[in-house]
Amino acid sequence: MKSFNGRLLKSFIWIIGVGFLTIAVISIHELVLKPPVKFQPIVQVEKSAQILDKVILAPQHVPTVQKNVTTVKITNPPIQEINVTTKKTTPLPGQHFGFLKVHKAASTTTQAIFLRYGWRRKLTFMLPPEYNSFGYPNIISINESLTQYNILPPPAGKQFDILCHHVVFGERAWDSYLPSDTLFSGTVREPFSLFKSTLNYFNPRSVARAQEKNASDPIGTFLRNPQLYDGRNVRYVFTNNRLAFEYGVEPDIIIKRDLQAFDKYLHNVLDKRFAVVILAELYDESLIMLKRKLGWELNDVLYVTKNVRSVSKADRYNMSEVHKPLHREYAIFDYLLYEFFEQRLRRQIEEAGDGFHHEVGNFINVRKYVENFCHTTPKNIMAVKVQKTDWNEEFEITRDDCDIMHKGEIQFTQMIRKEQYGTATWTGPGRKPPVIVKSKPKQAGAAKR
Ligand SMILES: *[C@@H]1O[C@H](CO)[C@@H](O)[C@H](O)[C@H]1NC(C)=O
Ligand SMILES: *[C@@H]1O[C@H](CO)[C@@H](O)[C@H](O)[C@H]1NC(C)=O
Numbered sequence: 001m002k003s004f005n006g007r008l009l010k011s012f013i014w015i016i017g018v019g020f021l022t023i024a025v026i027s028i029h030e031l032v033l034k035p036p037v038k039f040q041p042i043v044q045v046e047k048s049a050q051i052l053d054k055v056i057l058a059p060q061h062v063p064t065v066q067k068n069v070t071t072v073k074i075t076n077p078p079i080q081e082i083n084v085t086t087k088k089t090t091p092l093p094g095q096h097f098g099f100l101k102v103h104k105a106a107s108t109t110t111q112a113i114f115l116r117y118g119w120r121r122k123l124t125f126m127l128p129p130e131y132n133s134f135g136y137p138n139i140i141s142i143n144e145s146l147t148q149y150n151i152l153p154p155p156a157g158k159q160f161d162i163l164c165h166h167v168v169f170g171e172r173a174w175d176s177y178l179p180s181d182t183l184f185s186g187t188v189r190e191p192f193s194l195f196k197s198t199l200n201y202f203n204p205r206s207v208a209r210a211q212e213k214n215a216s217d218p219i220g221t222f223l224r225n226p227q228l229y230d231g232r233n234v235r236y237v238f239t240n241n242r243l244a245f246e247y248g249v250e251p252d253i254i255i256k257r258d259l260q261a262f263d264k265y266l267h268n269v270l271d272k273r274f275a276v277v278i279l280a281e282l283y284d285e286s287l288i289m290l291k292r293k294l295g296w297e298l299n300d301v302l303y304v305t306k307n308v309r310s311v312s313k314a315d316r317y318n319m320s321e322v323h324k325p326l327h328r329e330y331a332i333f334d335y336l337l338y339e340f341f342e343q344r345l346r347r348q349i350e351e352a353g354d355g356f357h358h359e360v361g362n363f364i365n366v367r368k369y370v371e372n373f374c375h376t377t378p379k380n381i382m383a384v385k386v387q388k389t390d391w392n393e394e395f396e397i398t399r400d401d402c403d404i405m406h407k408g409e410i411q412f413t414q415m416i417r418k419e420q421y422g423t424a425t426w427t428g429p430g431r432k433p434p435v436i437v438k439s440k441p442k443q444a445g446a447a448k449r
């Protein structure tokens with residue numbers, strides 16, 4: 001029993017280690033390969049009189065089931081030359097948002113939308129201390145909800161307007177730090193595909209050990225007896241109903257498999273508090289729903305795909321539909337949560353009527369058009385104009401918008417930190433903060449060693 005616990009502890013440490021290492025690799029990639037883009041306020045720009053007559057549509061990387069959308073015929077708005085003028089970025093009153101960033105569930109793209117929204121509107125972000133026990137300036141917590149220790153107080157004279165950094169949801173905790181009119185949103189992904197992605201990305205020790213036991217079917221071996229392999233502290237395990245845990249389901253409910261308590265929480269808390277839950281599988285539809293429910297503009301929900309690995313790596317483990325019922329049994333809370341929000345979104349879309357699919361079609365076109373501008377248009381064109389449609393006023397996208405949309409999470413977080421708190425010094429994982437030593441009267445001989 002003792003050595004079993006020892007092994008469990010080792011496996012937690014291992015999982016977290018691998019997670020951080022992966023984040024480290026990504027961060028280094030972002031920090032080293034992408035030089036920081038200097039943000040500048042938009043200024044008057046001179047440019048040549050060149051008009052693009054051809055639009056090359058970039059492929060979409062975010063999983064999207066386009067269904068009926070493909071039948072909608074909307075012509076691309078032409079790329080227009082415009083004279084850039086100073087853009088309005090005055091904050092509007094009453095904009096308070098809490099976004100739950102769930103691992104591996106379209107959350108980085110969605111977080112980028114919230115970061116840009118808050119930045120453009122000069123909202124005050126809730127941020128973790130720059131140097132925290134997780135080693136990253138963009139992670140509030142992986143194991144619990146907001147506490148006075150894992151976030152910084154708002155800058156003097158301000159209140160928090162927006163939360164979009166990684167932390168577990170907790171109704172009471174979020175309510176106590178965010179204004180009472182805050183709207184909550186989060187992402188979900190189909191649990192079996194989330195499981196696959198987690199295995200490929202983190203390669204949890206638990207499954208690796210199942211493989212040692214039975215190399216011919218590690219996934220089946222793990223799923224038939226998950227409690228043999230998974231760590232017992234739900235807070236640190238990425239394969240035991242992680243989606244539900246991040247949505248604030250108590251570890252105790254997961255351990256006791258208390259479906260009744262879960263159901264109550266799902267209906268009384270999550271359904272009531274989360275205005276929009278974004279499905280990775282219905283991504284563009286979800287964003288249009290978000291736009292409508294939160295009263296945003298089309299410009300606000302635009303995103304560009306980041307450069308992803310060109311070659312998709314093979315799955316780390318052989319998985320098939322045979323494993324799905326086993327996985328469903330173990331990750332039952334994740335499935336119930338996902339299915340609930342999938343049904344809710346489909347119902348909301350249905351209630352929205354035919355116009356909704358047209359708006360999604362228009363959004364996809366505009367999004368690709370903007371992405372094309374940001375990725376491939378000759379750089380001497382400084383801005384494009386998106387024409388007015390039934391769902392949006394005319395608006396401009398400038399090179400600065402592109403820079404903001406391309407900015408990596410850590411870079412963006414540090415830019416906000418600098419703006420809000422005047423300083424941002426983090427240079428990489430594992431680095432210690434500069435220690436400010438107050439000079440003390442030293443005793444003679446204090447300098448030995
Ligand atoms: C497409 O829309 C029609 C009616 O608008 C609906 O009956 C059908 O189920 C939809 N198809 C899909 C794949 O959602
Ligand atoms: C842009 O500005 C130039 C010079 O100020 C002017 O000649 C031109 O018509 C303007 N173009 C547009 C699209 O407003």
Ligand SMILES: *[C@@H]1O[C@H](CO)[C@@H](O)[C@H](O)[C@H]1NC(C)=O
Pocket residue numbers: 133143144235
């Ligand atoms: C979560 O992690 C932090 C930092 O390691 C720790 O201080 C805190 O006690 C943990 N909370 C729980 C509930 O495990």
Ligand SMILES: *[C@@H]1O[C@H](CO)[C@@H](O)[C@H](O)[C@H]1NC(C)=O
Pocket residue numbers: 213214216217220
């Ligand atoms: C390994 O898994 C396969 C497939 O489920 C099963 O047929 C076999 O009996 C297992 N072997 C052991 C040693 O458990």
Ligand SMILES: *[C@@H]1O[C@H](CO)[C@@H](O)[C@H](O)[C@H]1NC(C)=O
Pocket residue numbers: 316317318
């Ligand atoms: C997956 O299964 C195929 C055929 O069943 C086998 O050839 C391959 O080596 C397996 N891959 C892994 C990673 O186990």
